[in-house]
Amino acid sequence: MVRNFYIADIITLMNGVCGVQSVFASMRYLVTNDAADLYRAMCFMPFGLLFDFFDGRVARWRNNSSLLGQELDSLADLISFGMAPAALAYAIGMQTFLDTAVLTYFVCCGIARLARYNATVAMAPKDDTGKISYFEGTPIPTSLTIIALFAYFLSNDKYLEALPGQLITFGEDWEFHPLVLVYALSGTLMISKTLRIPKP
Template identity: 40%
Template structure:
């Protein structure tokens, strides 16, 4: 009887594991924003990158343990919005775009709004496609982190606008996660 209870407890924990990983992504986004407010640029960048690692694994864990759910999909999008759209745009503003005053603020808002639109479109229309339509938000965030390191307000503003347009574009980008899922399983992992 005790073994059965233990097996059920482990199974119950596994059903929440993907969502816990997704929430860790969200926490990284919030901590990145907090780091921006505290003028700790390096920590803000690290938290965004750490969020990317959690984002890589939440879906894989959900598929591996057959715990894919609608709530998990929504949690993932909300977490991605914070970690890959809002946090990087606030970071860009706090590091360099504040020098452009209102224009910098507008670039910050455009990036966040385009990320929001991209994530909503993905959930509504594209989650089952084998390609991404538009630049994925984590990729846009990574590109923005590289741009921020240039420390040029003009380059960051222009790059941010280009990344924003790419997120809402109709550009087809290969989805390597979906292509790899068709490969043969090795030791139970795809």
């Protein structure tokens, strides 16, 4: 199968590699408690975005895009911009039942967003070069804005337990971190039917 890969497909796989390494770095932090692992987890995601940026351009430049490449792109994006940000949130401390419910919602929104894109891309309006005109809902890489927020907090030595409104408790057993709601917002924007983002 690998012999049938185009150069663009290899670049797409590198996006997936970055996502997997980010998840592993987040998992490693849970063992080592070393902030360097959190920084590694965050750094792999923008590198994934770089590969995601170039794979489509290389495919169009070489005029050899394929359905396989489209599917590879979506799966790699799901890891790098769906699972990796959720794993980072869990590693940082969003580990209550309600936290994980919101993070699961976020990942499921990413799955739905990518599936909808793949199912409708053939019918979407395109320009003369074959590029679609707009995204329906925010693209899944916009989840990196959350990572930028975390990077800002960590660079100022502000960990989850030191942030305002760090943990809300209600009832006897229910707790959640308000910061996890940014994931809920991000996921909801991804699956929006009315929000249209012009494609650069």
